[in-house]
Amino acid sequence: MTLDAEAMARLLEITGGDQAFIDELVDTFVDDARTQIEGLRAAASSGDTEAVVRPAHSLKSNAQNVGATLLAELSRSLEADARAGAIPDLTARIDAVEMEFGAVSAALRADRTRD
């Protein structure tokens, strides 16, 4: 799992140190990412390569926002392959995305309880 602590620190800084708001933002990230992963699964089961683009893109930009660099990279390559029209090992890669997401969300929430 990779989580760039600087990204969260930066979010905290630009919101004027409002931890409660950052907690809300993390919840928004987690909820939204779940929706996107569901979207990826649905696209995979229907074999619709094009339908992978949007959830992969959203997940990528969300992951960038919170500093989840590996999750962002996994999503970015899914988006790029989907745009190119062929995604090798789609199911396995979605599994990897989901596993990384689980670790990232746990870490983000752990940060919260620790603070």
Place this chain on the structure above:
Amino acid sequence: MTPARILAVDDTPFNRRLLVRLLEGIGHEAVEAGDGREALERLRDADAQPIDLVLLDIEMPEMNGHETLAAMKADERLREVPVIVVSSVDELDSVVRCIRAGAADYLPKTVDPEILRARIEASLAQKRLRDNERDLLATIERQRSQLARFLSPQVAALVSSADGEAMLAGHRREITAMFCDLRNFTGFSESAEPEEVLGFLRAYHATMGTLIVEHEATLEHFAGDGFMTFFNDPVLQPDHAARAIRLAVAMRQQFATLSADWRRRGHVLELGIGIATGYATLGRIGFEGRYDYGAIGSAIILASRLSGEAAPGEILVAARTFAEAEGDAVIVAESGGDRTLKGFSRPVPTYLVVGLGEAAGDLGSAVEGVSR
């Protein structure tokens, strides 16, 4: 800084919440939209408060940033609303496309609040400047069109032109002046009802006014039953003498129709016209608070005297005008004799215009009757 109402358009709830939070943090009012379609609906909603600026994500379902921007630029009411594109670092190609399509600026995602504040302020300031400029132009145009109702269109155009001031200050130029007024108008005013007199004057002014505009004459003034117009100023008209004669002939023809109507009601009204060519001083004449665009010179006095000399229905033209007009029009005329006029030490040779010849050019002017 004046608070603005800003529409944040992004399909990702995370980005929207963050943008809203940052906008509110720097004192603006934030409105959200989840995609381009929703954004356009909100922008076009006549019942909602108007949006001052749009922060636009590029990648969105339904309607993406490019499509949204194109739709805004194609919509007259939304064209002027500044759009700042919010993009991730890997979308630089798209950013360039957006700027070319009319976006005011761009910002990276997870933007610094100070940069956000500065870019928004700059875009809003630019829009205010453009709005002011547009209002100013609209005011000038309104003034100009109002002015054109009080002045000759040529003079109204002159006032707002670049060399207007120099022209208004005064200049000398050869012009052809034309006076026309009614014979026995005083008698008509006494015998007719005031409403009839006013009704007649309205019809008379409308008919003559239309002809003056059509023939591109500069109307110096009109008073009651008389008009004074001139040609070749402020707009140059090399054929000014011929133009004046054409206008006079057209006036006489139209007036015949108008007066026939009144003749049936027992009122005999006739038109007399005098035309002369010569140098005059032209420009602003009057005093602070009331200026006219006027002409001063012996040609104007001569035209006025000739108009006074003209018998009912006559167009009496100075010999110099006739000579100058010959090159530009086929004029059927006869000698009007040498006239002794008040203020002129020597008799003035004149012509009476019968009408305009059928063909232009090679025939030259046909002069009927006595000595030329």
